Amino acid sequence: MSKLTCSEFKSGRRFVGRLPHGQDLIKSIETFCGETAVSMATFSAIGAVTSVTLGAYDQKQQVYVTYAKEAPLEIVNCTGNISLKDGLPVVHAHILLADMHGKTIGGHLFSETIIYAGEIDLLELAGKPLERAYDTTTGLMLWKGLS
Amino acid sequence: MSKLTCSEFKSGRRFVGRLPHGQDLIKSIETFCGETAVSMATFSAIGAVTSVTLGAYDQKQQVYVTYAKEAPLEIVNCTGNISLKDGLPVVHAHILLADMHGKTIGGHLFSETIIYAGEIDLLELAGKPLERAYDTTTGLMLWKGLS
Protein backbone atom coordinates (compact mmCIF):
# COMPACT_ATOMS: atom_id res chain seq x y z
CA MET A 1 0.00 0.00 0.00
CA SER A 2 1.50 3.31 -1.00
CA LYS A 3 -1.17 5.82 -0.08
CA LEU A 4 -3.71 6.61 2.60
CA THR A 5 -6.80 4.43 2.05
CA CYS A 6 -10.15 5.10 3.69
CA SER A 7 -13.80 4.30 3.96
CA GLU A 8 -16.36 7.06 4.33
CA PHE A 9 -18.79 6.98 7.23
CA LYS A 10 -21.76 8.97 8.48
CA SER A 11 -22.01 9.98 12.13
CA GLY A 12 -23.97 7.43 14.12
CA ARG A 13 -24.99 7.66 17.75
CA ARG A 14 -22.72 9.60 20.11
CA PHE A 15 -22.34 8.17 23.60
CA VAL A 16 -20.68 10.17 26.38
CA GLY A 17 -20.38 8.70 29.83
CA ARG A 18 -18.46 7.09 32.65
CA LEU A 19 -15.97 4.25 32.63
CA PRO A 20 -16.79 1.74 35.38
CA HIS A 21 -14.71 1.78 38.57
CA GLY A 22 -12.84 -1.48 39.15
CA GLN A 23 -13.45 -2.90 35.69
CA ASP A 24 -11.19 -3.62 32.73
CA LEU A 25 -10.99 -0.72 30.27
CA ILE A 26 -11.06 -2.71 27.02
CA LYS A 27 -13.64 -5.23 28.18
CA SER A 28 -16.03 -2.56 29.48
CA ILE A 29 -15.98 -0.81 26.10
CA GLU A 30 -16.39 -4.05 24.13
CA THR A 31 -19.26 -5.15 26.39
CA PHE A 32 -20.94 -1.77 25.88
CA CYS A 33 -20.54 -2.08 22.10
CA GLY A 34 -21.98 -5.59 22.16
CA GLU A 35 -25.02 -4.49 24.17
CA THR A 36 -25.72 -1.38 22.08
CA ALA A 37 -24.96 -3.08 18.73
CA VAL A 38 -22.05 -0.77 17.89
CA SER A 39 -19.72 -2.47 15.41
CA MET A 40 -17.71 0.53 14.19
CA ALA A 41 -16.74 3.58 16.25
CA THR A 42 -13.98 5.92 17.32
CA PHE A 43 -13.48 7.12 20.87
CA SER A 44 -11.31 9.07 23.26
CA ALA A 45 -11.15 8.84 27.03
CA ILE A 46 -9.51 10.49 30.02
CA GLY A 47 -9.48 9.38 33.67
CA ALA A 48 -7.37 7.26 35.96
CA VAL A 49 -6.41 3.61 36.44
CA THR A 50 -5.25 1.49 39.35
CA SER A 51 -3.15 -0.75 37.09
CA VAL A 52 -2.28 -0.94 33.42
CA THR A 53 -0.98 -3.36 30.83
CA LEU A 54 0.87 -1.70 27.98
CA GLY A 55 2.74 -2.86 24.94
CA ALA A 56 4.68 -1.92 21.85
CA TYR A 57 5.05 -3.76 18.59
CA ASP A 58 8.46 -5.24 17.91
CA GLN A 59 8.66 -4.45 14.21
CA LYS A 60 11.59 -6.81 13.65
CA GLN A 61 10.20 -9.86 15.46
CA GLN A 62 6.60 -8.91 14.54
CA VAL A 63 5.24 -9.58 18.01
CA TYR A 64 3.85 -7.34 20.75
CA VAL A 65 6.03 -6.87 23.81
CA THR A 66 3.84 -6.20 26.84
CA TYR A 67 4.36 -5.22 30.45
CA ALA A 68 2.10 -4.50 33.40
CA LYS A 69 2.32 -1.81 36.05
CA GLU A 70 0.32 -1.76 39.25
CA ALA A 71 0.08 1.90 40.26
CA PRO A 72 -2.43 4.73 40.44
CA LEU A 73 -1.97 6.63 37.17
CA GLU A 74 -3.85 9.35 35.32
CA ILE A 75 -5.12 8.48 31.84
CA VAL A 76 -3.82 11.58 30.05
CA ASN A 77 -5.27 10.36 26.78
CA CYS A 78 -6.68 7.15 25.38
CA THR A 79 -7.46 7.19 21.65
CA GLY A 80 -9.00 4.22 19.91
CA ASN A 81 -11.53 2.63 17.64
CA ILE A 82 -13.92 -0.29 17.44
CA SER A 83 -14.18 -2.47 14.35
CA LEU A 84 -14.82 -6.11 13.55
CA LYS A 85 -12.46 -9.03 14.05
CA ASP A 86 -13.95 -12.45 13.36
CA GLY A 87 -17.35 -10.73 13.30
CA LEU A 88 -17.08 -9.26 16.79
CA PRO A 89 -16.49 -5.62 17.86
CA VAL A 90 -12.92 -5.26 19.12
CA VAL A 91 -11.10 -2.29 20.59
CA HIS A 92 -7.81 -1.03 19.21
CA ALA A 93 -6.50 1.74 21.46
CA HIS A 94 -3.31 3.47 22.53
CA ILE A 95 -2.99 5.07 25.95
CA LEU A 96 -0.83 7.60 27.75
CA LEU A 97 -0.54 7.62 31.52
CA ALA A 98 1.09 9.92 34.06
CA ASP A 99 2.07 9.50 37.69
CA MET A 100 1.97 12.01 40.57
CA HIS A 101 5.08 13.74 39.25
CA GLY A 102 3.75 14.07 35.69
CA LYS A 103 6.06 11.30 34.49
CA THR A 104 4.50 9.55 31.52
CA ILE A 105 4.38 6.09 30.00
CA GLY A 106 2.45 5.11 26.92
CA GLY A 107 1.79 2.51 24.27
CA HIS A 108 -0.69 -0.02 22.92
CA LEU A 109 -3.46 -0.74 25.45
CA PHE A 110 -3.99 -4.31 26.65
CA SER A 111 -6.16 -6.05 29.25
CA GLU A 112 -5.88 -6.14 32.24
CA THR A 113 -6.09 -2.39 32.72
CA ILE A 114 -8.30 -1.54 35.69
CA ILE A 115 -10.28 1.71 35.74
CA TYR A 116 -10.35 3.95 38.81
CA ALA A 117 -12.61 6.53 37.11
CA GLY A 118 -12.94 7.87 33.60
CA GLU A 119 -14.96 9.61 30.93
CA ILE A 120 -15.45 8.40 27.38
CA ASP A 121 -16.67 10.09 24.20
CA LEU A 122 -17.61 7.40 21.69
CA LEU A 123 -18.93 8.12 18.20
CA GLU A 124 -20.58 5.29 16.30
CA LEU A 125 -19.66 5.28 12.62
CA ALA A 126 -22.62 4.46 10.40
CA GLY A 127 -21.80 2.55 7.22
CA LYS A 128 -20.20 -0.77 6.41
CA PRO A 129 -17.99 -1.64 9.43
CA LEU A 130 -14.32 -2.21 8.74
CA GLU A 131 -12.94 -5.70 9.35
CA ARG A 132 -9.47 -6.69 10.46
CA ALA A 133 -7.37 -9.23 8.61
CA TYR A 134 -3.76 -10.38 8.74
CA ASP A 135 -1.40 -8.04 6.90
CA THR A 136 1.63 -9.85 5.52
CA THR A 137 3.86 -6.75 5.38
CA THR A 138 3.59 -5.82 9.05
CA GLY A 139 2.27 -8.97 10.68
CA LEU A 140 -0.56 -6.90 12.17
CA MET A 141 -4.34 -7.30 11.97
CA LEU A 142 -5.17 -4.29 9.79
CA TRP A 143 -8.34 -3.07 8.10
CA LYS A 144 -8.97 -4.72 4.76
CA GLY A 145 -10.98 -3.67 1.73
CA LEU A 146 -10.12 0.04 1.80
CA SER A 147 -9.62 2.10 -1.32
CA MET B 1 -21.08 0.95 39.12
CA SER B 2 -20.07 -2.17 37.25
CA LYS B 3 -20.47 -1.21 33.62
CA LEU B 4 -19.95 1.64 31.22
CA THR B 5 -22.87 4.07 31.55
CA CYS B 6 -23.66 6.75 28.98
CA SER B 7 -26.02 9.40 27.75
CA GLU B 8 -26.67 9.78 24.05
CA PHE B 9 -26.17 13.15 22.38
CA LYS B 10 -26.66 14.72 18.98
CA SER B 11 -23.92 16.82 17.40
CA GLY B 12 -24.39 20.49 18.21
CA ARG B 13 -22.35 23.39 16.88
CA ARG B 14 -18.69 22.75 16.03
CA PHE B 15 -16.27 25.56 16.86
CA VAL B 16 -12.69 25.51 15.58
CA GLY B 17 -10.37 28.35 16.43
CA ARG B 18 -7.50 29.92 18.30
CA LEU B 19 -6.63 29.83 21.98
CA PRO B 20 -5.80 33.35 23.22
CA HIS B 21 -2.15 34.29 23.75
CA GLY B 22 -1.34 35.17 27.36
CA GLN B 23 -4.62 33.88 28.79
CA ASP B 24 -5.48 30.96 31.05
CA LEU B 25 -6.40 27.80 29.12
CA ILE B 26 -9.30 26.62 31.28
CA LYS B 27 -10.76 30.08 31.89
CA SER B 28 -10.68 31.02 28.20
CA ILE B 29 -12.66 27.89 27.29
CA GLU B 30 -15.15 28.37 30.13
CA THR B 31 -15.64 32.02 29.21
CA PHE B 32 -16.23 31.04 25.58
CA CYS B 33 -18.80 28.44 26.65
CA GLY B 34 -20.55 30.97 28.86
CA GLU B 35 -20.76 33.51 26.03
CA THR B 36 -21.95 31.02 23.40
CA ALA B 37 -24.31 29.17 25.78
CA VAL B 38 -22.47 25.84 25.48
CA SER B 39 -23.20 23.67 28.52
CA MET B 40 -22.05 20.28 27.22
CA ALA B 41 -19.17 19.63 24.83
CA THR B 42 -16.04 17.67 24.09
CA PHE B 43 -12.84 19.19 22.76
CA SER B 44 -9.22 18.61 21.85
CA ALA B 45 -6.45 21.15 21.51
CA ILE B 46 -2.81 21.44 20.48
CA GLY B 47 -0.44 24.39 20.84
CA ALA B 48 2.05 25.74 23.34
CA VAL B 49 2.10 27.27 26.83
CA THR B 50 4.42 29.57 28.74
CA SER B 51 3.55 27.94 32.07
CA VAL B 52 1.40 25.06 33.26
CA THR B 53 -0.27 23.75 36.41
CA LEU B 54 -0.72 20.00 36.43
CA GLY B 55 -2.02 17.45 38.86
CA ALA B 56 -2.77 13.84 39.57
CA TYR B 57 -5.36 12.32 41.85
CA ASP B 58 -4.04 10.64 44.97
CA GLN B 59 -6.41 7.67 45.00
CA LYS B 60 -5.53 6.76 48.59
CA GLN B 61 -5.87 10.22 50.15
CA GLN B 62 -8.60 11.19 47.64
CA VAL B 63 -7.13 14.61 46.95
CA TYR B 64 -5.47 16.16 43.90
CA VAL B 65 -1.74 16.74 44.14
CA THR B 66 -0.78 19.70 41.94
CA TYR B 67 2.41 21.34 40.79
CA ALA B 68 3.29 24.26 38.55
CA LYS B 69 6.03 24.63 35.96
CA GLU B 70 7.10 27.89 34.36
CA ALA B 71 8.59 26.95 31.00
CA PRO B 72 7.82 27.14 27.29
CA LEU B 73 6.22 23.78 26.46
CA GLU B 74 4.37 22.31 23.50
CA ILE B 75 0.80 21.12 24.15
CA VAL B 76 1.14 17.71 22.49
CA ASN B 77 -2.47 16.92 23.31
CA CYS B 78 -5.20 18.33 25.50
CA THR B 79 -8.40 16.25 25.68
CA GLY B 80 -11.40 17.37 27.67
CA ASN B 81 -15.06 18.06 28.07
CA ILE B 82 -17.49 20.69 29.33
CA SER B 83 -20.43 19.80 31.55
CA LEU B 84 -22.34 21.39 34.40
CA LYS B 85 -21.20 21.77 38.00
CA ASP B 86 -23.54 23.80 40.22
CA GLY B 87 -25.31 24.86 37.02
CA LEU B 88 -22.23 26.34 35.35
CA PRO B 89 -20.16 24.97 32.42
CA VAL B 90 -16.87 23.63 33.76
CA VAL B 91 -13.89 22.14 31.95
CA HIS B 92 -12.46 18.73 32.81
CA ALA B 93 -9.29 18.17 30.80
CA HIS B 94 -6.04 16.26 30.80
CA ILE B 95 -2.96 17.59 29.07
CA LEU B 96 0.38 16.37 27.75
CA LEU B 97 3.30 18.71 27.28
CA ALA B 98 6.77 18.39 25.77
CA ASP B 99 9.91 20.46 26.05
CA MET B 100 12.59 21.23 23.42
CA HIS B 101 14.06 17.76 23.78
CA GLY B 102 10.71 15.97 23.39
CA LYS B 103 10.62 15.19 27.12
CA THR B 104 7.01 14.93 28.26
CA ILE B 105 4.97 15.64 31.36
CA GLY B 106 1.24 15.13 31.69
CA GLY B 107 -1.75 14.98 33.98
CA HIS B 108 -4.94 16.69 35.05
CA LEU B 109 -5.07 20.30 33.81
CA PHE B 110 -5.45 23.12 36.33
CA SER B 111 -5.39 26.92 36.26
CA GLU B 112 -3.06 28.78 35.97
CA THR B 113 -1.92 27.44 32.63
CA ILE B 114 -0.97 30.29 30.32
CA ILE B 115 -1.36 29.90 26.55
CA TYR B 116 1.37 30.93 24.11
CA ALA B 117 -0.65 29.84 21.05
CA GLY B 118 -3.07 27.04 20.34
CA GLU B 119 -5.86 25.56 18.26
CA ILE B 120 -9.05 24.05 19.61
CA ASP B 121 -11.72 21.81 18.07
CA LEU B 122 -14.83 21.95 20.26
CA LEU B 123 -18.04 20.03 19.55
CA GLU B 124 -21.17 21.05 21.39
CA LEU B 125 -23.25 18.07 22.47
CA ALA B 126 -26.96 18.65 22.00
CA GLY B 127 -29.23 16.99 24.55
CA LYS B 128 -29.62 17.12 28.31
CA PRO B 129 -26.23 18.28 29.68
CA LEU B 130 -24.52 16.00 32.16
CA GLU B 131 -24.08 17.30 35.71
CA ARG B 132 -21.30 16.55 38.17
CA ALA B 133 -21.97 15.34 41.69
CA TYR B 134 -19.83 13.92 44.48
CA ASP B 135 -19.05 10.22 44.02
CA THR B 136 -18.57 8.43 47.34
CA THR B 137 -16.46 5.60 45.88
CA THR B 138 -13.74 7.76 44.36
CA GLY B 139 -14.18 11.11 46.08
CA LEU B 140 -14.39 12.72 42.62
CA MET B 141 -17.07 14.93 41.07
CA LEU B 142 -18.42 12.51 38.46
CA TRP B 143 -21.36 12.59 36.07
CA LYS B 144 -24.61 11.49 37.67
CA GLY B 145 -27.84 10.12 36.26
CA LEU B 146 -26.29 7.89 33.57
CA SER B 147 -27.72 4.53 32.61
Added chain:
Amino acid sequence: MSKLTCSEFKSGRRFVGRLPHGQDLIKSIETFCGETAVSMATFSAIGAVTSVTLGAYDQKQQVYVTYAKEAPLEIVNCTGNISLKDGLPVVHAHILLADMHGKTIGGHLFSETIIYAGEIDLLELAGKPLERAYDTTTGLMLWKGLS
Protein backbone atom coordinates in the same frame (compact mmCIF):
# COMPACT_ATOMS: atom_id res chain seq x y z
CA MET C 1 -6.05 38.75 21.02
CA SER C 2 -7.50 38.33 24.51
CA LYS C 3 -10.18 35.68 24.08
CA LEU C 4 -10.86 32.40 22.35
CA THR C 5 -11.88 33.13 18.75
CA CYS C 6 -13.57 30.59 16.50
CA SER C 7 -15.33 29.83 13.25
CA GLU C 8 -18.33 27.55 13.21
CA PHE C 9 -18.35 24.53 10.90
CA LYS C 10 -20.74 21.80 9.87
CA SER C 11 -19.59 18.19 9.77
CA GLY C 12 -18.38 17.23 6.33
CA ARG C 13 -17.30 13.80 5.15
CA ARG C 14 -15.74 11.46 7.72
CA PHE C 15 -12.88 9.28 6.47
CA VAL C 16 -11.52 6.42 8.56
CA GLY C 17 -8.71 4.30 7.24
CA ARG C 18 -5.11 3.17 7.09
CA LEU C 19 -1.91 5.18 7.01
CA PRO C 20 0.41 3.86 4.28
CA HIS C 21 3.36 1.68 5.30
CA GLY C 22 6.71 3.21 4.37
CA GLN C 23 5.34 6.65 3.54
CA ASP C 24 5.68 10.06 5.19
CA LEU C 25 2.90 10.79 7.68
CA ILE C 26 2.30 14.45 6.83
CA LYS C 27 2.69 14.04 3.07
CA SER C 28 0.31 11.07 2.92
CA ILE C 29 -2.41 13.10 4.67
CA GLU C 30 -1.83 16.18 2.53
CA THR C 31 -1.88 14.09 -0.66
CA PHE C 32 -5.15 12.48 0.46
CA CYS C 33 -6.67 15.90 1.14
CA GLY C 34 -5.55 17.17 -2.25
CA GLU C 35 -7.08 14.17 -4.04
CA THR C 36 -10.39 14.28 -2.13
CA ALA C 37 -10.66 18.10 -2.18
CA VAL C 38 -10.53 18.44 1.61
CA SER C 39 -9.34 21.92 2.58
CA MET C 40 -10.40 22.03 6.24
CA ALA C 41 -10.46 19.10 8.66
CA THR C 42 -9.47 17.76 12.05
CA PHE C 43 -8.01 14.32 12.64
CA SER C 44 -6.49 11.93 15.13
CA ALA C 45 -4.32 8.92 14.48
CA ILE C 46 -2.66 6.02 16.29
CA GLY C 47 -0.14 3.50 14.97
CA ALA C 48 3.61 3.10 14.71
CA VAL C 49 6.55 4.68 12.89
CA THR C 50 10.00 3.54 11.84
CA SER C 51 11.44 7.05 12.23
CA VAL C 52 10.20 10.43 13.33
CA THR C 53 11.08 14.11 13.07
CA LEU C 54 9.87 16.18 15.98
CA GLY C 55 10.17 19.77 17.06
CA ALA C 56 9.28 22.39 19.61
CA TYR C 57 8.89 26.13 19.18
CA ASP C 58 11.56 28.26 20.76
CA GLN C 59 9.32 31.06 22.04
CA LYS C 60 12.26 33.40 22.67
CA GLN C 61 14.04 32.97 19.33
CA GLN C 62 10.72 32.39 17.51
CA VAL C 63 12.02 29.45 15.50
CA TYR C 64 11.28 25.72 15.54
CA VAL C 65 13.98 23.48 16.94
CA THR C 66 13.76 20.05 15.31
CA TYR C 67 15.39 16.67 15.77
CA ALA C 68 15.05 13.28 14.13
CA LYS C 69 15.03 9.82 15.65
CA GLU C 70 15.38 6.58 13.72
CA ALA C 71 13.65 3.94 15.83
CA PRO C 72 10.51 1.79 15.89
CA LEU C 73 8.04 3.76 18.01
CA GLU C 74 4.34 3.53 18.76
CA ILE C 75 2.22 6.56 17.82
CA VAL C 76 0.39 6.90 21.13
CA ASN C 77 -1.54 9.87 19.80
CA CYS C 78 -1.35 12.22 16.84
CA THR C 79 -3.78 15.15 16.93
CA GLY C 80 -3.98 17.65 14.11
CA ASN C 81 -5.86 19.68 11.58
CA ILE C 82 -5.84 20.65 7.92
CA SER C 83 -6.35 24.23 6.78
CA LEU C 84 -5.10 26.46 4.00
CA LYS C 85 -1.66 28.05 3.68
CA ASP C 86 -1.04 29.87 0.42
CA GLY C 87 -4.23 28.25 -0.88
CA LEU C 88 -3.07 24.67 -0.28
CA PRO C 89 -4.23 22.19 2.41
CA VAL C 90 -1.49 21.85 5.04
CA VAL C 91 -1.26 19.65 8.11
CA HIS C 92 -0.59 21.04 11.57
CA ALA C 93 -0.16 18.17 14.01
CA HIS C 94 1.44 17.23 17.30
CA ILE C 95 2.50 13.67 18.04
CA LEU C 96 3.37 11.50 21.02
CA LEU C 97 5.49 8.38 20.63
CA ALA C 98 6.53 5.57 22.93
CA ASP C 99 9.27 2.97 22.77
CA MET C 100 9.28 -0.68 23.92
CA HIS C 101 9.60 0.39 27.53
CA GLY C 102 6.72 2.88 27.39
CA LYS C 103 9.17 5.80 27.41
CA THR C 104 7.61 8.74 25.57
CA ILE C 105 8.73 11.64 23.42
CA GLY C 106 6.46 14.22 21.86
CA GLY C 107 6.15 17.53 20.08
CA HIS C 108 5.31 19.23 16.81
CA LEU C 109 5.26 16.76 13.91
CA PHE C 110 7.55 17.32 10.93
CA SER C 111 8.50 15.42 7.78
CA GLU C 112 10.27 12.99 7.44
CA THR C 113 8.23 10.76 9.72
CA ILE C 114 7.87 7.31 8.21
CA ILE C 115 4.80 5.20 8.93
CA TYR C 116 5.03 1.53 9.87
CA ALA C 117 1.25 1.16 10.25
CA GLY C 118 -1.53 3.39 11.47
CA GLU C 119 -5.20 4.30 11.60
CA ILE C 120 -6.64 7.74 11.01
CA ASP C 121 -10.03 9.30 11.78
CA LEU C 122 -10.40 12.46 9.70
CA LEU C 123 -13.45 14.72 9.78
CA GLU C 124 -13.87 17.25 7.00
CA LEU C 125 -15.16 20.60 8.27
CA ALA C 126 -17.74 22.11 5.92
CA GLY C 127 -17.76 25.89 5.75
CA LYS C 128 -15.26 28.57 4.83
CA PRO C 129 -11.80 27.00 5.36
CA LEU C 130 -9.48 28.79 7.76
CA GLU C 131 -6.31 30.29 6.32
CA ARG C 132 -2.93 30.70 7.99
CA ALA C 133 -1.10 34.02 8.10
CA TYR C 134 1.93 35.35 9.94
CA ASP C 135 1.15 36.38 13.52
CA THR C 136 3.43 39.17 14.74
CA THR C 137 3.02 38.36 18.46
CA THR C 138 4.19 34.76 18.29
CA GLY C 139 5.99 34.57 14.94
CA LEU C 140 3.76 31.60 14.04
CA MET C 141 1.48 31.01 11.06
CA LEU C 142 -1.89 31.19 12.83
CA TRP C 143 -5.50 31.23 11.63
CA LYS C 144 -6.69 34.68 10.60
CA GLY C 145 -10.14 36.23 10.34
CA LEU C 146 -11.66 34.60 13.43
CA SER C 147 -14.12 36.38 15.69
